[in-house]
Amino acid sequence: MNLTRSLVEAKADEYREREPLYPVEREAVETLPRALETGEYGRRDVEWVVQWYYRRFLGAVANAERRDREAAFRRNAFEDVREAIGDVATTDDPGRRIDRLTDLEGVDVPVASAFAFFADPERSIVVGEREWTVLSECGELDDPYPDPPSVAAYERYLETCRSLADRLECDAWTLYRALWRLWKDRAERESGESEAGDPP
Template identity: 65%
Template sequence: MELTRTIIETKAEEYRTQEPLYLVEQEQIEGLPGAFESGEFGWRDAEWVVRWYYRRSLGDVPNAERRAAEDRFGQNDFEMVKRVIGDAATASDVSERVSRLTTLEGVDVPVASAYLLFIDPSSFIVVGERELAVLDAAGQLPEVYPDTLSLEAYETYLERCRSLADHLECDMWTLYRALWRLGSELDDIQRVRILSSSN
């Protein structure tokens, strides 16, 4: 698979016109960064990111897994959630941001990456099986990729995505939308290869 500027633009536009969650995502991309930075957000705003991470695939994640993650997040004290998100929004280091976010119940590295997307969509991108599979198919990942749930794996992925965005002259939100659409076109074998190879 080749990732070109034309392909990225085309797939990002497909996402805009065909993905059912696009309008609410765009609204949150525009509103949540400022709210998270200022601390002017409610429980539903914080919870929405967790729900979005698991529901964006529209059924690919088993309901039991999704509900368990959402229930775990619901165990957090809201004042702690506000403090952690505020700390993550102002931290200068990726490792520190992720480490702070993963102190919350129900937030692992992939979910933390979703928070980073909505904290600063110009600098961060969410990570998941689908996005990783596209970069793997395009030869953009190391031959031996670490555990996809690790901080180190996210940092490697983020570095590659930032490099691609610079090379293709697109922003991270556009790149995410394109990767998501491209990932939907890969068959299941391609999408799980990267996960099985790391075990």
Template identity: 60%
Template structure:
């Protein structure tokens, strides 16, 4: 299925109507970027990103595995969490941002991509199996989902998403919503 402006618009609108996380995602897209850059956020805001990443994929992990991963993040010192997120928000490059975030326990490249999405949703997009597979089904990516993606694979995914968004004249959050919806069809 080829991604077109009309298809992306339709799928994103369906996601907005149907997805249980859409309202809180949108609120977070509107509030977290400034909070993460300035450091004016609480531990709960950071924990929410980790929980959001795993819970939007209910069933992909057992409850035990999900809790273990969330607990690993919770074991980080709150000052180190804040420092890593602010440093990632002000980093000059994707590599620098990933370096800071992945130094935290419980944060691999996919979860770091979730933080980047809420740090700057116009620049970064979260990666997960559903988004990757939707791009693959649309002929935009040709490799199966690497579980988990490496930095290089995330960068390739991100560049593909940016290229699609530019080609279709949409922003990355709209593309995210469309990919999530497409992955359910």
């Protein structure tokens, strides 16, 4: 499958119509970049980013794992979180941004990429197995999803996504929505094939 501009636009629109978290995500995309840049945010705002990373899977991540990760992040002193986000705002280097954020408890590379995404949804994109798998199957990435991804793997992923977004003339937020829906299509096809192969 080739990722074309028309396909990405159609799937991004489909995301808006079918994904239950879209309204709150849209609000965050509109408000968090400015808030994170100026420091005008509270503890709940940054906790929401961590919660969003896991809860967007709508139950596919075990509740115990999700709660453990969220609890780990809450153990960070808020001033440490503010300092890390402030440091991130001073550099344009994606790898350094992710590396700095992973100094925080409960923040691995994927969660750090969620912070980067909401800080700059036009040029940064969250990384996860679903998004990576679609890009790999479309021939945009050579390797399967590295679980967990390293900072270097994230940098390769981001470079690929930015190049693709430039080629398709869309922002990272649009590309993210399209990749997410393409993964859902893939999962539905595999589920249908599995059911078709079940004995009567």
